[in-house]
Amino acid sequence: DTGVSQNPRHKITKRGQNVTFRCDPISEHNRLYWYRQTLGQGPEFLTYFQNEAQLEKSRLLSDRFSAERPKGSFSTLEIQRTEQGDSAMYLCASSLFRGRGTEAFFGQGTRLTVV
């Protein structure tokens, strides 16, 4: 399978715990995006990387959220001290960026439930 892969698919955690999600983009894609989606809403931008550089981070992303993309390959998104409001689907997307308008390929997402 050469699509975007996200792990785990589902995560249930207790409030206050830390969680980490992984995203493996399509090979050779230089752009990687993280989005968050709640029920009935569209994906909400969190952050994106060009290779290993994190170029933009949403103001909505609190200090409890951090993302990395070491060596410009896979990426991790960590949420510290989870809160019930963090419950959502976390989507990763990648693209071979050649300029504006490049399509993004999304993974299946990681569904986080904070209890």
Next chain:
Amino acid sequence: SQKIEQNSEALNIQEGKTATLTCNYTNYSPAYLQWYRQDPGRGPVFLLLIRENEKEKRKERLKVTFDTTLKQSLFHITASQPADSATYLCALDEGTYKYIFGTGTRLKVLA
């Protein structure tokens, strides 16, 4: 404030008819607009891209229009089929090389 609005209510249409979905935006000047399809529990899948200097784009049974004066894009599915039932999302490139998504419209095609 910046807003991307899509029909919040589900759209039910009869098989074989043309489905028309609307994407309206305010306080954006996108150069590009994309449409995605999303099935329950899955990530969005890219369908079509339209540029600001293009009035219309077609792909098989899909057609997208982009009116930068009205700040609106219309997405049409002709000869709709039950398999077209999904949520459809519009997304704008708002100039910083990332896409901002609308809330999506749920389409249900009735057999």
